[in-house]
Amino acid sequence: MVSLAVASPRLSQAENFNWADTTGEASFHDAANWSPSLNAPPGSGDYAYFNLTNLSDYQVNAGADIDLTGLYVQNSSNVTLNLGTQELSTIKLGVYSGTLTLDGGATSIIAGAAPADTVLSIGSSGTGHLVLANQATLTFVSTGSSNLKVGGNSAAPNNTVKILTGSSLTAASPFYVGYYEGSGGNTVTVDGAGSKLVTSAVLSLGSTLAGSSSYSNNNKLEVLNGGRVEAAGQVRVGNGGVSSGNSVIVSGSGSSFSQTGTHLRIGNSGVDAPSSINNLFAVRNGATLTTSATVTVERGAGNTFEVSSGATATMSKDALIVHGLLSVDDATLKTRTLEVGATGRVEFSGGTFQVEQTLTATGGSRFVFDLAGLAAIELTGTTGEYGKLSVIDGPIYIDLAGVASAGAGSYDLFTYRLGEGISETTVLLGATPEGFLGALRFEDNSIVLDVSVVPEPGVAMLLGVAAAGVLLIARRLRR
Numbered sequence: 386m387v388s389l390a391v392a393s394p395r396l397s398q399a400e401n402f403n404w405a406d407t408t409g410e411a412s413f414h415d416a417a418n419w420s421p422s423l424n425a426p427p428g429s430g431d432y433a434y435f436n437l438t439n440l441s442d443y444q445v446n447a448g449a450d451i452d453l454t455g456l457y458v459q460n461s462s463n464v465t466l467n468l469g470t471q472e473l474s475t476i477k478l479g480v481y482s483g484t485l486t487l488d489g490g491a492t493s494i495i496a497g498a499a500p501a502d503t504v505l506s507i508g509s510s511g512t513g514h515l516v517l518a519n520q521a522t523l524t525f526v527s528t529g530s531s532n533l534k535v536g537g538n539s540a541a542p543n544n545t546v547k548i549l550t551g552s553s554l555t556a557a558s559p560f561y562v563g564y565y566e567g568s569g570g571n572t573v574t575v576d577g578a579g580s581k582l583v584t585s586a587v588l589s590l591g592s593t594l595a596g597s598s599s600y601s602n603n604n605k606l607e608v609l610n611g612g613r614v615e616a617a618g619q620v621r622v623g624n625g626g627v628s629s630g631n632s633v634i635v636s637g638s639g640s641s642f643s644q645t646g647t648h649l650r651i652g653n654s655g656v657d658a659p660s661s662i663n664n665l666f667a668v669r670n671g672a673t674l675t676t677s678a679t680v681t682v683e684r685g686a687g688n689t690f691e692v693s694s695g696a697t698a699t700m701s702k703d704a705l706i707v708h709g710l711l712s713v714d715d716a717t718l719k720t721r722t723l724e725v726g727a728t729g730r731v732e733f734s735g736g737t738f739q740v741e742q743t744l745t746a747t748g749g750s751r752f753v754f755d756l757a758g759l760a761a762i763e764l765t766g767t768t769g770e771y772g773k774l775s776v777i778d779g780p781i782y783i784d785l786a787g788v789a790s791a792g793a794g795s796y797d798l799f800t801y802r803l804g805e806g807i808s809e810t811t812v813l814l815g816a817t818p819e820g821f822l823g824a825l826r827f828e829d830n831s832i833v834l835d836v837s838v839v840p841e842p843g844v845a846m847l848l849g850v851a852a853a854g855v856l857l858i859a860r861r862l863r864r
Contacts, residue, residue, distance in 0.1 A: 399454060402427040404435045410444040413451060413466070427453055435485075436460040447471040447490065458485045461511060468492070468521065477504050482511030482541075487521045487552075496527035496558075504558075505533035508541030508568065515545070517552035520579070524555045532559040536568035536601060543570040548612070551579035562590045563601030563631070571604045578611035578639060585617040591628030591664070592621075603630040608672070611639035618646040620678070623653050623664030623688070630663045635696075638671035644678050651690055652683030652709060663687035668696040668716070677702035680720075684708035684728045692716040692736075707731060707750075713738050715758060725750040725781075731762075734786070738762045742771045744801075748778035748811075756796055756836070757787030764801035772802030774832075779811030783825070788818045788836060798825075799832045807832070 406418040414426045419433075427433040429452045436459040437443070447468045455477040458464055462483040466473070468490020478494055496504045505525060507513040517523055525533060533556050536544045548554050563571045569591070575582050590604040608614050614635075623631045635642045653661035662685040668674045673696065680700055682690045688709035692698040693716050700720035705711070707729040711718075714734040723740045725731055727749035735758025744764055746752075752762075766772030783798065807827060814834070817823035820841075826833040 399430040399432065400427070401432045401434065404433070404437060404445075406443070407437065409442070410446070413445050413447050414449055427451075430454050432457070434459060435462045435464045435483075437462055447473070450474070455479070457481060458483045458513070459510065466490075477506075479506040479509065480513035480515050480544075481506070481509035482513055484514040484516065486516040486518055487523060489519045489521050492521065492523045494523070494525045494527075496525070496531040504531045505556075506537045507535045507546055508544030508571070509538040510540065512541055513544045514547075516547045516549065517554060518549050520551040522553050522555070525557050527558045532561060534561045534564050535573060536563045536571040536604070537561070537565070539565040539567040541568055543572075544568075545571065546573045548573075548575045548580045548582055550577055553581045553583065555583040556588075557585050559586045560584050560588050561592050562588075562606060563604035563628075564592050566600055569602040569604060569630075571601075572607065573605070574607045574609065575612035575614060576607070576609045580611075581613040581615060582606075582608075583615045583617075587619045587621065588616050589621045589624040590633065591623050591631035592625045600626050600628040602628055605631070606633045608633075608635040608640050608642055610637045613640070614642045616642070616644040616646055620644055620646065620649045621653075622649075622651045622666055623661045623683075623685075624650070625653060627660035627662075628653060628664075629661055629685070632665040632667065634665075634667050634669070635672040635674060636667075636669040640672040642668070642672075642674045642676075644674075644676040646678050649676055649678045649680045650683065651681065652685045652688035654681070654683055661685045661688070665689045665691065667691040667693070668698050669693050671695045672697075674698040676700055679703040679706065681706045682709040682711060682729070684726070692718050714755075725752075727778075733762060734758050735760065739765050742766050743773045743775060744799075745775045745777060746779075746781045748776075748780055749782075751782045751784055751815075752798075753784045753786060754796070754798055754834070755787040756785060756791035756834075759787075759791070759796055759798075761797035761800045761831070764799070764803075766802060770803065774799055774801040774804050774807065776806035776811045779806060779808075780813045781811065782813050782815050783834070784815040785817060785823065785834075788821050788823075791836070793821070793836050793838045795826075796834045796836070797831050798834055801830055804830075 402419045405420040411418045432455040438460045442463045451473045453475040457479045459481045465486040467488045473492040652664045691712045693714040697717040704722045705720040706724045708726040710730045712732045717737040719739045722742045723744045725746045727747045729750045732753040734755035764772040822837045824835050
């Protein structure tokens, strides 16, 4: 009689599986690589844990699709999951400590209609790193109120997400970069042509736990070398209470940030707003920003919206509101309207600065013009109330830079169709650098700066002596 060995069937309940292979490279679907060994690898309903500490790096080859409830990396493990053309489907993905690289393939996090929960968490028991490489896609799909967090635990700062080599991350729920106090210093990088981050809910850098007074600072989103961000929801740089030092940097030719949400906020509003400081949104080195949202630079010290070095920023629909600093340096900024509050400061150092409809400046606001690269701030509207420069509760102040390089001459500062509240008492010129005299001239459709050179004292004295000599000779001749 022949005896046949029959594999024990898997039990139906969910299991927790721990990666057991120590060779450095093995198959995900080989049951022998997992503990406990149940004659089958982790599957639907199961949790897969990579938590070995005796290997610095190991490769896990998919070879076929993977379907899980949760996948976690712990204990500073460094795991590369080689998906190739395969798919990974899971409800939760966590890199609690260590590094997970998704190499190729299509990963879906499908949360379903669940209570509020974190379904993508980078950093928890330690510092975590997630890398998407070689056209990997990570898509978050949720009909509930789940969220994604980079730095989701107070014990876990300096976490990273890198979207590289044509890969993409698509988030359908709130995406928080920095959440709890002590979880700051997190960075999301979108680098290279074809690499992109797509968000349809809020994208927040530096946030706070609801009902808490703790904040996460110094978080960063970098979009580099042709990378793209497409944001359909709100974007908050320095969100929650006094969260500070957060930044979005879009840099390099082909790099872009496009937004169709309702608001892009730099710094925080509300009672604590002045303490939310040094938050930055910068578009540099030929990169582009296009948004139909209202862009607000809040009033905390150092909150800055910067467009520089050949970059272009276009606010196509709503207002640009400045209570902090707006800096345009050898770049192009186009906005439908511009409102500069009493604490607002605008620095223009060359390029193109165009306001289609109205520019409203409130008393106390300052405009700094670098004459060395100056072109006027243009109010470009052509009909109705468009093309209007308005000063409210003046005076506003004009300060100068680059005078020595530019020299004497006449410079257009603002050009417009309509002016309101503009006069010698509502628009004042600040101090002129030593050796120069400056005066504002108010034309029908422009404010002009006239700069002249003050003669050096020695030259003035010689001119005075010469004049006195001429007068003496004239008197003697009359005798």
